[in-house]
Amino acid sequence: MHALFHALSCVRRWGGRAEDYLPVHEWLDATKELMADCRHRALRHHSHGVFEAERLFGRSIVNADGKIVPVREIAERHIKEDCGGHIPTVADWLSRMRIESWMNRGYREPDGEETANHG
């Protein structure tokens, strides 16, 4: 879903103009520059990304109608719209990543899983 459509979704929810919400949505989707398919979402579409957005854009914005809208709620709405109605964690994404030996100094666990004590 394009950032503009996420912004229009916010206008339907909280009023104001699309431009009020676009910076948050464009930041969440900027990782499309790195990978063109849905896996780009692994970098910001998660609970940590919600709090990163809040640190970057502040706790809230004031939209064109003068309404205060929490940045956390804007980011959560975006992620739910993209991720089947829920907000994954970073672990949800990373645990689905296949472990390659180059990720761990050439070592691979016999079952393909890494243990936490390799540092």
Ligand SMILES: [Zn+2]
């Ligand atoms: Zn997105």
